[in-house]
Amino acid sequence: MxxxxxxxxxxxxxxxxxxxxxxxxxxxxxxxxxxxxxxxxxxxxxxxxxxxxxxxxxxxxxxxxxxxxxxxxxxxxxxxxxxxxxxxxxxxxxxxxxxxxxxxxxxxxxxxxxxxxxxxxxxxxxxxxxxxxxxxxxxxxxxxxxxxxxxxxxxxxxxxxxxxxxxxxxxxxxxxxxxxxxxxxxxxxxxxxxxxxxxxxxxxxxxxxxxxxxxxxxxxxxxxxxxxxxxxxxxxxxxxxxxxxxxxxxxxxxxxxxxxxxxxxxxxxxxxxxxxxxxxxxxxxxxxxxxxxxxxxxxxxxxxxxxxxxxxxxxxxxxxxxxxxxDLPGGEPADLPAESAGGSIEVHGLRYAYVEGHDVLRDVSFTIPEGGSVALVGASGGGKTTLAKLIAGVHRPGSGTVLLGGAATTDLDPVRLRATVALVTQEVHVFAGTLAEDLRLAAPDATDEELWAALETAGLSAWAKALPGGLDTEVGEGSHGVDAARAQHLALARLVLADPAIAILDEATAEAGSSGSRALETAAARVLSGRTSVTVAHRLTQARNADLILVLDSGEIIERGTHDELVAFGGRYARLWEAWAAHRVHPA
Incomplete structure (x- = not known):
């Protein structure tokens, strides 16, 4: 290609x-x-x-x-x-x-x-x-x-x-x-x-x-x-x-x-x-x-x-x-309030290609009501991450529309888009500075009490309280080390502080490993509670409780439904779940 x-x-x-x-x-x-x-x-x-x-x-x-x-x-x-x-x-x-x-x-x-x-x-x-x-x-x-x-x-x-x-x-x-x-x-x-x-x-x-x-x-x-x-x-x-x-x-x-x-x-x-x-x-x-x-x-x-x-x-x-x-255009209007467009997601006839003539997504359509949850499941290369980025407004659709709260992502200015949707990927970063400064990147005016509440929701408060200086501890490269799992917990805490109407997790719990996956997935569930969520599922346990599961293959939705519906259907998802369940009972 x-x-x-x-x-x-x-x-x-x-x-x-x-x-x-x-x-x-x-x-x-x-x-x-x-x-x-x-x-x-x-x-x-x-x-x-x-x-x-x-x-x-x-x-x-x-x-x-x-x-x-x-x-x-x-x-x-x-x-x-x-x-x-x-x-x-x-x-x-x-x-x-x-x-x-x-x-x-x-x-x-x-x-x-x-x-x-x-x-x-x-x-x-x-x-x-x-x-x-x-x-x-x-x-x-x-x-x-x-x-x-x-x-x-x-x-x-x-x-x-x-x-x-x-x-x-x-x-x-x-x-x-x-x-x-x-x-x-x-x-x-x-x-x-x-x-x-x-x-x-x-x-x-x-x-x-x-x-x-x-x-x-x-x-x-x-x-x-x-x-x-x-x-x-x-x-x-x-x-x-x-x-x-x-x-x-x-x-x-x-x-x-x-x-x-x-x-x-x-x-x-x-x-x-x-x-x-x-x-x-x-x-x-x-x-x-x-x-x-x-x-x-x-x-x-x-x-x-x-x-x-x-x-x-x-x-x-x-x-x-x-x-x-x-000189590039696209500056953010300083006088626009950071108001969310709303928490519903509507995707209609979505198509996208990184290289013209080679579609990564084709005719993708689905709807998530405000407060609902969707999990994206499928093999690598199926288009899950691309779909997540299109919903987050990172990419512009080749054709079709993505509506957040009824407003097209292409029509939302950067300030309003960030207030509406936040994307947390597998590749998270711990910025050099104090823990409080790292957290306040998402909410500059947050109080210490709000920072501790976000850490509690993200399952990181016990670790933070054990640090030598608490919120004032220097973290990041050259300072107090933060491993991959805690870095992902920290990203979830920033997500709580940003408080978007829509949260997208693109394999954001993948780096925890088997030992930390349960704690991180539990923290992610608390963080997503009460807001519309899209999860690119690294583990099928993340998809099981979603209101809607979309199974993607080669850029198309080949199955959709709840966990129980898809298992009963006996298709691709059912086979994936059977293999996943067997692996969990009889780990290699």
Whole structure:
């Protein structure tokens, strides 16, 4: 069966990326002005050194050693002033950059969390994770080093040419001989490197996606003996990334070779001009020395500016990927109340396909009244989880409708949808922080009493009371360990606090194992009491007490009814129950 190509998350264009950056800088006009003043002042003081050294040279040639004290003191003052202003300017730029970067991070995370899961799945989790890791890191590097260095170097370049002109316009003209080569080199490099950086970012996302797919499915890969094939797939993605890096490296080598040629031409021209002007008496030796020092002092700023274009270009490509996500529509209306649409579920003629032409669900229809319960039973691949996600609003139906309280899931805004239905899967997560903070993710305003009540309902209160700090105990990775069964109990406690009208458990008790299954299933029954529930049954005991059991096979409902009705019917469910009951009486 063919697979659909990933639909990667969007990437913003250059104009939109610049507009976002300017919008983030606009509230910080004061720090921007402070940084500009300090950096301009530092660059201006750096220009004092060359003419003062030239003055000292002229005094030395004239034998006026007694007059050197003033110029030497001026050198010291300029060095101190330059250091202070440069520190202040770079500090202001770095601080401003970190504030902007923090805003970008927060906007990105907020938008990513608000995205429909279906949209993330279309692009693959690797696309999203590479943006929040590698792209954020690249933008952070630019903010902390490249932007301040680039700004300072660009100012030194501009003011140095003013200094050369002040000495003698012919020095500036000689220095300009290097500019065409440098400009052509920069343009040549940027034209060739821009597509490579975009390819490199895309390759990084593909590499992470393949690693996640292969490692998360390691058990299946080993079971089918396709480890070598997956190693080959990972290797191909890595080779794609390495190829982009090698291409950039070769390009950089040629880039710096051309810049060295420009420096040689420009310095030679300045020295020849200085010799001619001194010989004609137009300038003194000190002025010629100052001009040579000015131009030599341009080597690092020029190379820095042109090389940092490389870093800034890569950071811009990363920033465009971040802005592409933050610009996605679908923000949650802040003024809408979190009111439930209602607890009834109506499914009519539902069809869904992950790949067009290969339906996962076909013509699925059923109704659950408010407060009712349904269990989904069937072999793996029958469409149970897909149906659960469609009811939860994770996916949009290909055709047909899913109504919650009479409202179509496709018409419900995210706030109202979350107030109506909650999905708890087998893959639950314990967030780093205190136990109270973990619970309050579902209900930020919940009191301690409400937290303890939720833990009691979820069968976790005894464990929580035994913790060193009770609700204030740090849990999650690196803190107090929470095993898989208790993590599922904790997810059920969050479900109690969220208090949705409809609760969906997609094998949410599967990780408990035989020893903890009874306690977890008992807790799940208490949590689901009084609310409409859909249970993807991992054990048939979960289905036995449901008001309606749906047996799915190849995306279709092949049997429906209560437990007693289906056992009496003698079909697929009856055979499953007979095998399950025999296994429980005579366990292997």
């Amino acid at each position: 063919s697979q659909a190509s990933p639909v990667l998350l969007p990437i913003a264009d250059g104009a939109r990326t610049r507009a976002v950056v300017l919008g983030l800088l606009r509230p910080h006009r004061g720090p921007v002005l402070l940084a500009a003043v300090c950096l301009v002042g530092a660059a201006a003081l750096s220009l004092v050194v060359a003419p003062v050294l030239g003055r000292i040279t002229d005094l030395a040639l004239a034998g006026a050693a007694d007059a050197m004290a003033g110029p030497v003191a001026l050198l010291a003052a300029a060095a101190i002033g330059q250091g202070v202003l440069a520190f202040a300017g770079l500090w202001a730029v770095a601080r401003l950059g970190e504030q902007v970067l923090a805003a970008i991070r927060e906007d990105f995370v907020a938008r990513a969390l608000a995205l429909p899961l279906e949209r993330i799945e279309q692009g693959g989790s690797g696309d999203l994770t590479s943006r929040i890791t590698e792209d954020i890191a690249m933008v952070g590097e630019a903010v902390r080093t490249a932007v301040p260095d680039f700004a300072q170097s660009a100012l030194v370049l501009a003011l140095t040419f003013l200094g050369l002109t002040a000495l003698d316009w012919r020095f500036a003209l000689a220095a300009l001989l290097a500019v065409p080569i440098q400009a052509l080199t920069a343009g040549w490099y940027l034209r060739r490197s821009a597509p490579i950086y975009a390819e490199r970012r895309a390759a990084a996302g593909g590499e992470q996606q393949q690693l996640l797919d292969s490692l998360s499915g390691a058990g299946t890969v080993r079971a089918f003996g396709v480890a070598d094939a997956h190693v080959g797939l990972v290797g191909a993605r890595i080779d794609r990334s390495i190829g982009a890096v090698v291409t950039v490296t070769l390009l950089q080598t040629r880039f710096f070779g051309r810049l060295n040629a420009a420096e040689l031409l420009g310095l030679s021209a300045v020295l020849v001009t200085g010799f001619a002007l001194v010989d004609s008496g137009a300038v003194k030796v000190g002025a010629a020395l100052a001009a040579a020092l000015y131009f030599a002092g341009l080597f690092n700023p020029v190379n820095s500016v042109l090389f940092l274009l490389d870093v800034l270009q890569s950071a811009t490509a990363s920033l465009a990927r971040l802005v592409g996500v933050t």
